[in-house]
Amino acid sequence: MKKLFYLVLISLLLPLSAAAMEANEIGSVMRQKVDVVLSILNDHNLSKTERNSAIETEMDPYFDFVLMAKLSLGKSGWQEATPAQRKEYVVLFERRIKDFYMSKLDLYKDEVITLETPQEVKNRIYLNSYIVEKGEKKEVLYKFYHAKEGWLIYDVDVLGVSIIQSYRSQFAGELENGSIEQLLIKLRQPQPDA
Amino acid sequence: MKRLFLTMILGFSLLYSQEGASAAPAPSDQIGPLAHLSGPEDEVFDDGFDIGGFEDEFTDVAAEPVYDPLEGYNRWMTGFNNTLFDYLLDPVISTYNFILPEPIRVSINNIFNNLYYPVSLVNNLLQLKFEYALSETGRFIINSTFGFAGMFDTAMQIGVEPHVEDFGQTLGHYGVGNGMPIVLPFFGPSNLRDITGDLLDFYVNPVYYVEPRTYNIPRNTYEGWGLVGAKRFNKFSLYKQEYLQIRREALDFYPFMRDAYEQNRNKLISE
Numbered sequence: 001m002k003k004l005f006y007l008v009l010i011s012l013l014l015p016l017s018a019a020a021m022e023a024n025e026i027g028s029v030m031r032q033k034v035d036v037v038l039s040i041l042n043d044h045n046l047s048k049t050e051r052n053s054a055i056e057t058e059m060d061p062y063f064d065f066v067l068m069a070k071l072s073l074g075k076s077g078w079q080e081a082t083p084a085q086r087k088e089y090v091v092l093f094e095r096r097i098k099d100f101y102m103s104k105l106d107l108y109k110d111e112v113i114t115l116e117t118p119q120e121v122k123n124r125i126y127l128n129s130y131i132v133e134k135g136e137k138k139e140v141l142y143k144f145y146h147a148k149e150g151w152l153i154y155d156v157d158v159l160g161v162s163i164i165q166s167y168r169s170q171f172a173g174e175l176e177n178g179s180i181e182q183l184l185i186k187l188r189q190p191q192p193d194a
Numbered sequence: 195m196k197r198l199f200l201t202m203i204l205g206f207s208l209l210y211s212q213e214g215a216s217a218a219p220a221p222s223d224q225i226g227p228l229a230h231l232s233g234p235e236d237e238v239f240d241d242g243f244d245i246g247g248f249e250d251e252f253t254d255v256a257a258e259p260v261y262d263p264l265e266g267y268n269r270w271m272t273g274f275n276n277t278l279f280d281y282l283l284d285p286v287i288s289t290y291n292f293i294l295p296e297p298i299r300v301s302i303n304n305i306f307n308n309l310y311y312p313v314s315l316v317n318n319l320l321q322l323k324f325e326y327a328l329s330e331t332g333r334f335i336i337n338s339t340f341g342f343a344g345m346f347d348t349a350m351q352i353g354v355e356p357h358v359e360d361f362g363q364t365l366g367h368y369g370v371g372n373g374m375p376i377v378l379p380f381f382g383p384s385n386l387r388d389i390t391g392d393l394l395d396f397y398v399n400p401v402y403y404v405e406p407r408t409y410n411i412p413r414n415t416y417e418g419w420g421l422v423g424a425k426r427f428n429k430f431s432l433y434k435q436e437y438l439q440i441r442r443e444a445l446d447f448y449p450f451m452r453d454a455y456e457q458n459r460n461k462l463i464s465e
Binding site for chain 2 (some may be wrong): 066067070071074075078079083084086087090096099100103104107123132134135137145154155157159160161162164165166167168169170171172173174176186187
């Protein structure tokens, strides 16, 4: 009877932990996710909106957008902002970074994406992937950290360029010249449709 | 009894997973990240930046501002280049792209890359990267023969990867700092070290020393720069869309580009 009770408990918890990854699962889960995303991209019956939201649903659980937002704003910027401003900023940032990612997908044309074996770097895990495009090999590095929920992505390097660092230098300039409110005004502006 | 329990388990887990799935697609939930916060909202938005260890991974731009004494000029030149692109380069590239389909432009790029071999070899040797020097030589031989004079990167297809090195990277390898960022007309972002490197690269290229003959290209420095320009133009034609997207999306294009350039160069130097 006790066993059965545990079974019920475990079965209740299973769907919850589906998104979280263990360190040894990163390689296989990401491979599977990349393949799902590629099959969505290759499905030409989907409209762009449908396609993007399907990809979003697939990839969302593996990114820590709140941490990415915080890191991009930097410590002093975050501390300067009020909780309400922080919340709005995080929402706007997530939208922006997703739009950035999605617009890159528009340029995708049947290229093969190769994932290497994840490497442990201090207390992070780096997953290198590359894509041969226009005769050149392009590297994309996914960086994971151990969150409460499991391993999550906190930064992506494209050709050695960290997305977080790039936002940081832009935001820092904005904060230096103005306040957090001015940054929010800029972020509120709708993204031009790429 | 057992079966009843099993049905219950199945029922529960189905219920649960459906709940989990249906929570995501609602459009309003998708926009905000609030659906997947790692803790209570108050805790997340009230904390004073409690993320141990992460700050060290990124450069604190506020604490150490980028050394950019030419920022005023650089911004102006970035604007100039963007305008130049919109009114001159874009129409020319559109025509160019229309005449030459992408695979041909990729081949042209490959030919240029193949001709860069002597420079790459010298720089690999200067950095004592003998293995890379050897594989670059292998690539040059393979691509010049089986790759039809460099039109195809046959070497990469059989797994001999490029290790292109330029003088800027050699200087960086021996500890020369980036120097101030300088945006060049037509060529875009660079820095003091890499501009020096580009000039040195030019004089390393044996083509430069060949006795001038009417059928030689380049016959002089101008034609030499013309070739460099042609190479960049052709490559840029491949990445026009990417450039436009980044320009549209950037909050502030100049620092974004400056930073991206430096990060990419630092990565190339460290390899």
